[in-house]
Amino acid sequence: VLVGPGDDAAVVAPPGHPLAITTDALVEGTHFRREWLTQEELGARAATVNLSDLAAMAAQPAYVLIAIAAPSEMVAADLDRLIDAFTARSEAAGALVIGGNLARAPVLSLTVTALGWLDGPCLTRQGAKPGDRLVVTGTLGGAAAAVSAWLGGGSPPAPVRERFVNPVARITAGRALAAAGAHAAIDVSDGLMQDLGHLCRASGVGAAIERERLPRLAEVRALDAAGADFAATGGEDYELLFAWPAEREAQLDDLARSLELPLTVIGHCTEDVDRIDLLLPDGAVHRTGPRAGFDHFAVPPEAPGRGVDVEARSPTRAGGAKR
């Protein structure tokens, strides 16, 4: 860091590696309610959801910036706790806080930009091939189960709550999977089915997965069909979904042991582009398009058929080439 926080911009030394850059926001009322989690948990979570995007690229986190918009009644001590936790979580992942911004707004929002070095192979959403095994880290549906409990007026069991308030960015796993030859990856932020759709669309493949195989905490499994639905479509688990060459499926056990992290095969890629089949336990097949899952931004009725997915729209507008 040549110029740290406190100037018009931070300045970092030229790296010897390509640089991965991502930005993501947590908005009160959309992504969380303040009574659900402490300031410390919120600050750490803001770091994690962005570090997770770097994990999905197999990048080594290097720098983060945080733009906070906060209501005027929020006390400085709360902001301190939030920023301290954000800083600690970032630094634990190897990322220095090099900048920030603070503005007043009606609700609390945290917009983070994370930068990481690609000092090894890069994982993108492209590269999955028909026959590839689809594998997820950790467990799914816990965050959605926690939100459901809160919205229902209750309190989630501690392990379920933990999945929402304290997700883990799978940085080591992402880098190990890339080094071991994974074909593609995405982090599960919008819900498995939606993020699987993103991966399939980018790779030009379809997918078939089995609902019963979706890894769940015991507390989520106990919710039966609702728990299965949380695992399939609930977002914000920040696990990695990756495509893995079928002929090396046996290697996953070794990887899971060395990472001390469950790696679960939930299905495989197919040749049927944009067709994603979710096999239910009774043998029925729930067929979805590539956009199932939670969409923060419904298309308004004034503009039928128009999507507002910045990620999907920007390549042509920005003139940015996909690699």
Place this chain on the structure above:
Amino acid sequence: VLVGPGDDAAVVAPPGHPLAITTDALVEGTHFRREWLTQEELGARAATVNLSDLAAMAAQPAYVLIAIAAPSEMVAADLDRLIDAFTARSEAAGALVIGGNLARAPVLSLTVTALGWLDGPCLTRQGAKPGDRLVVTGTLGGAAAAVSAWLGGGSPPAPVRERFVNPVARITAGRALAAAGAHAAIDVSDGLMQDLGHLCRASGVGAAIERERLPRLAEVRALDAAGADFAATGGEDYELLFAWPAEREAQLDDLARSLELPLTVIGHCTEDVDRIDLLLPDGAVHRTGPRAGFDHFAVPPEAPGRGVDVEARSPTRAGGAKR
């Protein structure tokens, strides 16, 4: 750009130069009201206020990311216009849009991260010396005069409105001033007096400036004392304030001509650290601390004396070294 928008993160090739990075937000109700400006003007302005931070470092803009939080009733066509204008303004400055995020929120906010290469000398807030001339580009107070007119229920004259809705990031000027040997610079975003305070604090100098010298549009000058106050403390003009070696003051005329941009000497740096004197036309001196100007985030009464300036607080927390 190795991986453009549409993946978990963008990936850019390793640069041969240090990288400047900044993040800043425009929040509806805090920084603007939607009836004040068009979607196109808002999108372009979001780019400019961030590019201005790069200009103050003398960096060449390379990449931008935009995180949009928008109310659900905002139509897709409006978002399109906003993003198109953001993209066009960024590209005109040499910066590609490499990523974005879209979330729902009660009010519209645009949080932009801008990255630029330092392929020449870097300007920071440090480096001003006693005796240095304090110089500003363009004119001051126009943006504040426009806001004042709107808040008063009127409409600002066109040239004044333009200063708010269509500020110019002084990228070429910043780089030329750095190359020509300016000692320090900051962009005037929070108001001249406050930003001058930042520069003085970082450089360990004081300052004396003359209010009558502050460059103003004729329409701002016509506002008399109010116009002078807008120029001294109004924010969001996005001009550059820089410290220039006194012995080369004559060179400023040539620079202004080649940049086709007024460069106005408004005062000089002194040895009295943190003492900033604003000389009024009647000979009186208005002495301010380093924090005059508009503060988006007042210190709440629960925490007397506690500042919540992320920029000022972060260096120790982040462990980031000032260069």
